[in-house]
Amino acid sequence: MKGKHLAPLALVGMGVKELRSAFWPVVAVLALASKLNWWTIWLGLIVAAILVITLINVAVRYWCFTYLVGDDGLTINSGLFEQKTQHIPYSKIQTVQRQQWFFLRPFGLESLTIETASHKDEEAEASLMAVPVAVGDQIEALRTGKQPATAPAADPEAMHTAELAEALQAMAHPEATDPTYQINAHDLNLYALSSLGFVPIIVFLLALWQRLPDDAVKDATDVMAHLAFLAVVALVIVALLLGLMVTYLSILQKFYHFTLTRSDDQLTTARGYFKRNTVSVRSAHVQAVRIKQSILRQWLHLATVQVLIASNAGQDEDDDELVLMPVLRDDAALTTMRPFIAWLPEAVPDVVRVPADNRWLFIRNAVLIWAGILLAGGLAVGIFARGWLAPYLVLAALILLFGFFQGRYVSRSAGVAIASPDLLMLETGHYFTRERFFVRRANVQAVELAQSIWMKKPKRAHLTVNVRKGNSNEAIEVRYLDLKTASAVRDWFTREK
Amino acid sequence: MQEKLPAAIRKVWTISALLTIFWWLVAAAGLFACHILWNWPLWLLAFPAALAVLQPIIMLSLVPYRYQFWRYKIxxxxxxxxxxxxxxxxxxxxxxxxxxxxxxxxxxxxxxxxxxxxxxxxxxxxxxxxxxxxxxxxxxxxxxxxxxxxxxxx
Structure with missing residues (x-):
């Protein structure tokens, strides 16, 4: 059988990508030219040559790239001089990621990224830039051993958009009994609003506060200058609001119509307005489940559920993990998740927290780290800008106070729970965000206990549980636990069957 | 945990600590060559010289501790x-x-x-x-x- 070429639209996509990488060489040539006063004709020729070479390269790559959806695997041929044949058996596929930009929708095309569990290279195993939607459906069907619910259209390009959407919908729900979750407008709105964070607002307030005593007071007599200052402030506020608005809207579009489905052993998430992003994972390949809450969301009783998987499909997410549920009531998180991940417990197990006697250590560490940084900064200010020392000291005091609360927060977030002989729960806190991990024993790769010599007598220990994430390692560390608690986890891990 | 590493590992660590002297001397020779060829300042030599003394001393003094605290069990x-x-x-x-x-x-x-x-x-x-x-x-x-x-x- 002969392989198929990508859809011609892929030429455009590849061209744009290549031209983007040719951008800097062109800029460099232009910069050099303006410096040396080169003849314009030569300049034009060189730039034209770069562009032509780029386009020829794209055309050749397009021409040499073929794919074949076989019975037992996907075969990809590429390369002109060094010809490469890549064969990916369906059984080895870990994740299938389908991305459809809105401008590809009318053509019934999408880009496919297929990954296996091999942890050798960073690159996705196979990426098909623009192929008919039917190809993705076929691969998914072959992979799960099922026939597609609707026959793939012979000519997807002729298919009407509405029909296509319908067919896709049918594909996503082959059986009515499959558990499905779709985000509602209210939840999505809450998620976007609580993602904004206070950081820009705090930065803005600080900037304002630093300005006031110097400029405003001095210039108070000068009404005109005062007005100008107000105008600047107003401008900054407008810019800030605009920034927040853009962030808010981009989150809304990113998680627009977020849907999670389970069919047999497959978990599929779909999201996005301009770029519809669909990822399917085998639930057996899930390494750990993480429930994440910033302090703001803790107050609002909202939580985000993510999974750690052994591939990079989550790469363009905020932090490398696949989001399973953007936003949920935290008390309903486990019951809502259980239809999708069967091994989650029904309720949060009793957590063994860091003993109260050890909590001050977190505060001490956080304050010490900040103090070290502030001392270095203070020395610099004292030597080079003595006049700023007073405001600096005020700022330093505020930061130390912040460090105190930071340490206090982390100390109260840390804990572990052995939920069952096969399930462990770990809780950690970082920068006012609490993370709760659920890990099955089979997915723990190694456990480490660490103790400094000063921790021996009070019987304290740091516990690190290593889990695979993407192509690397996620070390989940719970610090200053009671030695007995930490050893219990180690023994839970190494016990013989 | 009972098993210590084989006692010979101390000699291995000692030898590799002494070998660092050699590598720093190579670095010093390189800098000296730069001094002759391109007139690099001679005081740069002080760095590899100091490290050639310090690093082996630190590494050697750590050998007994490393040996004492390194245990394994299979x-x-x-x-x-x-x-x-x-x-x-x-x-x-x-x-x-x-x-x-x-x-x-x-x-x-x-x-x-x-x-x-x-x-x-x-x-x-x-x-x-x-x-x-x-x-x-x-x-x-x-x-x-x-x-x-x-x-x-x-």
Missing amino acids: TDTAVYMQKGAIIQSEEAVPITRVQNVTLSSGPILRHFQLQEVNIETASTSHKIDGLTKPVAEKLRDQILLLAKEARDEG
């Missing part, structure tokens, strides 16, 4: 490693999680009939500085056997 089901003097850490890796074991030995290790053992899981890697050949090979065979059993079952 049972039928797991490998345990313990190291560190001030911050002592203890790692546990069940043999079923091990994806591959690499035995390697440079000229110094080979002279003392030792092997460095690298144990890799799906996400972490662990190193034992030196084991005698029979112990290292036994560990490797054990892991291969368990891996084979797991394959046969699954």
Whole structure:
């Protein structure tokens, strides 16, 4: 059988990508030219040559790239001089990621990224830039051993958009009994609003506060200058609001119509307005489940559920993990998740927290780290800008106070729970965000206990549980636990069957 | 945890500590060449010279502690490693999680009939500085056997 070429639209996509990488060489040539006063004709020729070479390269790559959806695997041929044949058996596929930009929708095309569990290279195993939607459906069907619910259209390009959407919908729900979750407008709105964070607002307030005593007071007599200052402030506020608005809207579009489905052993998430992003994972390949809450969301009783998987499909997410549920009531998180991940417990197990006697250590560490940084900064200010020392000291005091609360927060977030002989729960806190991990024993790769010599007598220990994430390692560390608690986890891990 | 590393590992560490002197001298020679060729300032030589003295002294003084605190245990089901003097850490890796074991030995290790053992899981890697050949090979065979059993079952 002969392989198929990508859809011609892929030429455009590849061209744009290549031209983007040719951008800097062109800029460099232009910069050099303006410096040396080169003849314009030569300049034009060189730039034209770069562009032509780029386009020829794209055309050749397009021409040499073929794919074949076989019975037992996907075969990809590429390369002109060094010809490469890549064969990916369906059984080895870990994740299938389908991305459809809105401008590809009318053509019934999408880009496919297929990954296996091999942890050798960073690159996705196979990426098909623009192929008919039917190809993705076929691969998914072959992979799960099922026939597609609707026959793939012979000519997807002729298919009407509405029909296509319908067919896709049918594909996503082959059986009515499959558990499905779709985000509602209210939840999505809450998620976007609580993602904004206070950081820009705090930065803005600080900037304002630093300005006031110097400029405003001095210039108070000068009404005109005062007005100008107000105008600047107003401008900054407008810019800030605009920034927040853009962030808010981009989150809304990113998680627009977020849907999670389970069919047999497959978990599929779909999201996005301009770029519809669909990822399917085998639930057996899930390494750990993480429930994440910033302090703001803790107050609002909202939580985000993510999974750690052994591939990079989550790469363009905020932090490398696949989001399973953007936003949920935290008390309903486990019951809502259980239809999708069967091994989650029904309720949060009793957590063994860091003993109260050890909590001050977190505060001490956080304050010490900040103090070290502030001392270095203070020395610099004292030597080079003595006049700023007073405001600096005020700022330093505020930061130390912040460090105190930071340490206090982390100390109260840390804990572990052995939920069952096969399930462990770990809780950690970082920068006012609490993370709760659920890990099955089979997915723990190694456990480490660490103790400094000063921790021996009070019987304290740091516990690190290593889990695979993407192509690397996620070390989940719970610090200053009671030695007995930490050893219990180690023994839970190494016990013989 | 009972087993210490083989006593010969102290000699290996001592020799590699002394070898750092040689490498710093090479670096110093390089800088001297730069001085002659391109007139680099001569005081740059002070850095490799100081390090040629300091590094071996620090490394040598740590050898007894490293030896004292480095322990390992290989049972039928797991490998345990313990190291560190001030911050002592203890790692546990069940043999079923091990994806591959690499035995390697440079000229110094080979002279003392030792092997460095690298144990890799799906996400972490662990190193034992030196084991005698029979112990290292036994560990490797054990892991291969368990891996084979797991394959046969699954």
